[in-house]
Amino acid sequence: MSPGQSIEAEHLSRRFGEFLAVDDVSFQVEKGEIFGYLGANGAGKSTTIRMLIGLLAPSGGRASVAGHDVATEPEAVKSAIGYMSQKFSLYLDLPVRENLRFFGGAYGLWGRELGRRADEVLELTGLAEHRDEITGSLPGGIRQRLALGSAVLHRPSIVFLDEPTAGVDPEARRSFWRLIRDLARGGTTVFVTTHYLDEAEYCRRIGLMVDGRLVALDTPAALKRTWVPDRVLLVRGRNLAAGAAALREQPGVRAAEPFGAGLHVRVDPAAWSGAAVAAAIGRQGGEGISVEESEPSLEDVFLAVVGRGATAGEAAP
């Protein structure tokens, strides 16, 4: 493994009977990087993670994590990493600090070191004020932070987070991501999956999976340039539905979709200006129209990659 890399996957594959869940996937993740792994449900994200953390043997290819081969040294991999699964487990009838002590014990910490580390993690996760509260009585967002805290007690150099923020309200998601970024700043490598594409903007690089294949891998900005080279317009106003339908029939219009209470319109920049789009919607009865130049979102990228990847299964456009 080359220095500076904390995860290296080469032609990694996993087959379940006839079904190829992960198909010839190769990538590298650098030390201290926040690496996002995105894809539709069933695209192979969790299967990849389970191979990388030594829980599932690859059917083909190889991977090393923190310098250890996942197939031949799964135990060394497990002690070098932290893992928070979609359905993380905590003891709901125990106080917060006792959960940390329990998981720290499971990772081989004991005595004074265990107590000291539990207190450090309480500070890090902002849970010090809740240390003596029963875990089950706390809201989901706080439990999620505790689950992450229990995954980093043994100071792993890499953490794998599988949809850590599913079902958490916006404020709790923000504070969770502050925590993830603090970890990365401290040098921990973070490998994370999420369906919230706004938070995926925090990733330095993003890999996109479609039907088991890694079809795109780059920084958020480069993914947008490559996959959505359109003019993106945010249209607000009233009675926009008829205008959106009419726009979709026009050449040079790539999309006109509801976005919040407005429309998200993507057009060929050579063919359409913002004013032309406003006029076209106005002709169909739209009122009070304002058009704002926007940039493509990662959701636009996701739709472009997953839409195209699902039919073509090919890499770059």
Added chain:
Amino acid sequence: MEAALEARRMEKRFGKVEALAGMSFAVRAGELYGLVGPDGAGKTTAIRALAGLIDLDAGEARVLGMDPRTGGEVREALGLLPQQYSLYRDLTVWENLKFYARLYVLPRDVFRRRAERLLAITRLERFVDRRADQLSGGMYKKLALAAALLHEPKVLLLDEPTNGVDPVSRRELWALLHEFVQSGMAVLISTPYMDEAERCDRVGLAFRGRLLLEGDPAALLAGFDEESYEVAGGQRDPVEAALARLPQVRAVSPAGSRLRVDLDAGSRETVTAALLPLGAELRPVAPTFEDLFLSRLHREHAA
């Protein structure tokens, strides 16, 4: 017109926790109503009361004018997707749907037509022969939703149905819900996604067991008089570090490659001055529903 779904001053206490503290709202046939709010606001308890799964301490829940705990006719009319649900883990996707069809006594051709459509929409067609325990979390959720929709209920209750569902499927599910609503279904949905709240006909913002505000999301936004800003220019890390030191900054979140900031009223100049040496500036932008939501919660927490 009579409401299809009605919560009348619902109250429910679990030990020390007041889950519902007089929550009221009504959903008409052909309306999509969104219940949003932070964890512990009472959303799930409200849905469970409307589904007839719990007894209220005070107030009433009504479905098509009936007490939802009475069974029979109410059960026929009601579709429910709770947060915790169980499918038969040792049955395949198709077998699970077939089981629900039998439960609701659907004729074979009706079942086949609806099941195929729901499987196409949820992108589960490729997985019809996969056992439920082999599905990813999001796929499992979509299967449960398909099962809840099979009997085409008049009233549909969805408790955070899109958690863990990917963006493409999420969009498709919303298109599907809009279709059902247009055909007259009353839908109550709870969600932590603020962009989804904006897609509802009406939303209620729940907090500590009651609603803080309610209305058409576009109208609520139009009445929201606080300013929202983005940071333009500068390097992200130093800008964020500077913002984190300013007490006037309530929240910072990514908006595409830019940063969105929530400021205390009247603090624009102070923040602008702090950003200036970093080559960054504030730019006013149209507020989103998330800005409105966070602002109202901040006000409540402060009160």
